[in-house]
Amino acid sequence: MALMITADCTVCDACVDPCPNEAITAGEPYVIDPMKCTECIGAHDDPQCIEECPSACIIPNPDWEESEEDLQAKYEMLHA
Ligand code: SF4
Numbered sequence: 436m437a438l439m440i441t442a443d444c445t446v447c448d449a450c451v452d453p454c455p456n457e458a459i460t461a462g463e464p465y466v467i468d469p470m471k472c473t474e475c476i477g478a479h480d481d482p483q484c485i486e487e488c489p490s491a492c493i494i495p496n497p498d499w500e501e502s503e504e505d506l507q508a509k510y511e512m513l514h515a
């Protein structure tokens with residue numbers, strides 16, 4: 436399941452660099468591209484953006500139901 440950023444985002448920029456898939460772009464709020472977000476599967480044990488976000492505004496995107504296998508496959512496609 437890709438993640439998404441809610442309106443509580445304070446546009447601090449802390450989540451952008453830690454993302455292994457370059458999935459996050461600036462905006463108000465910042466935006467996660469669901470085609471690129473793998474919940475960090477393939478690169479890290481935990482979602483790096485959630486770890487770095489001081490506002491607790493990153494949540495699962497309910498429109499993107501994906502299994503762990505789906506997310507791993509997405510990661511491998513992005514980094515092929
Ligand atoms: S969970 Fe990982 S891949 Fe998804 S947006 Fe956050 S840092 Fe990027």
Ligand code: SF4
Pocket residue numbers: 440443444445446447448449450451464465487488489490491492493
């Ligand atoms: S770390 Fe959180 S508050 Fe900062 S830009 Fe990213 S989503 Fe917004």
